[in-house]
Amino acid sequence: MPEFALIERLARAIPSRGPGVDLGIGDDAAVLAPEPGKRLAISSDTLNEGVHFLPGADPEALGHKALAVNLSDLAAMGAEPRWALLNLTLPEADADWLDAFARGFAGLATAHELALVGGDTTQGPLSLTVTVLGSLPAQGGLTRSGAGAGDRVFVSGTLGDAAYALGRRQAGVGDSAADLSGTDAALDRPSPRLALGQGLLRHATACIDVSDGLLADLGHVARASGLSAELELASLPGSETLLALPETQRWDLQLCGGDDYELCFTAPPERREAILALGEQLGLPLTEIGFMAATDGAASGAGGEATPAGHGLEPGGNVRCRRPDGSDYTPARPAWEHFSRPGLSGP
Ligand SMILES: [Mg+2]
The missing domain is CATH 3.30.1330.10 (PurM-like, N-terminal domain)
Structure with a gap:
């Protein structure tokens, strides 16, 4: 042709x-x-x-x-x-x-x-x-650099489905009748959250789409804003399939999997109600998953030297992950990451 x-x-x-x-x-x-x-x-x-x-x-x-x-x-x-x-x-x-x-x-x-x-x-x-x-609009817009200390961190939809589906595909595990989760749809047919982004112009202080994994992408927001971030692992939204996994496997997919194409954004606590109402109006769950804090050296956590290579976090990057019992958690790479990994494209 x-x-x-x-x-x-x-x-x-x-x-x-x-x-x-x-x-x-x-x-x-x-x-x-x-x-x-x-x-x-x-x-x-x-x-x-x-x-x-x-x-x-x-x-x-x-x-x-x-x-x-x-x-x-x-x-x-x-x-x-x-x-x-x-x-x-x-x-x-x-x-x-x-x-x-x-x-x-x-x-x-x-x-x-x-x-x-x-x-x-x-x-x-x-x-x-x-x-x-x-x-x-002529003024305003969302960037990575606008977050303030004390702002809450929110994420849309669920995290980890695309990475879970990719792992299965790479391992040669086909769809089974037992998998009704639609994780393949998350990998193949992501829904860009355009209406949410436009709605957040009124509420959010910073925003990024989750393409490389929540930890790396929230790390970009934290660094651009000159802050650290703290994530509550118990709050991370997941599909039924993800929630049925052992929790460290789930957390690793949700933190490092990538290809989610959800929005992660920050807003002052007083905007919480308006943000949750926006999510209801759009039929898209929005979940508060943590907060931004001043960088004082205390929050090195998962972004510090213990961070496995490849998260996109520079040394001193600053996202700390808290287990439900309050202890720090540093993710391992998911087991199938030794295969070539889609989703490594830039922001
Ligand atoms: Mg991006």
């Missing part, structure tokens, strides 16, 4: 017109008209076969996920998605693969009224790069 036919096929399957698209796919560049008085938030993420997803992965799930991981970054900023660019590197132009990929991408794009306005296609090892542009 020649490149122009491939691009036409994608442009037919994925919404490519929408508000603010003065010129979309088909010219040398797209011409976009941002809303007057708004700012643009831009984020880009690459998924490589064998690094971020397993060879032979379902193309429809890939189409969804390539866009979802990018939209999750916009969600973390409180931005409203508008436009996307797609750069596809394919070993061969397989029409069935392409149609399935486009279906997955289009489903999520349509749900969030996002238009595909350009990109590029090349031949090579399978690699998917999506760039998303979103709209932000």
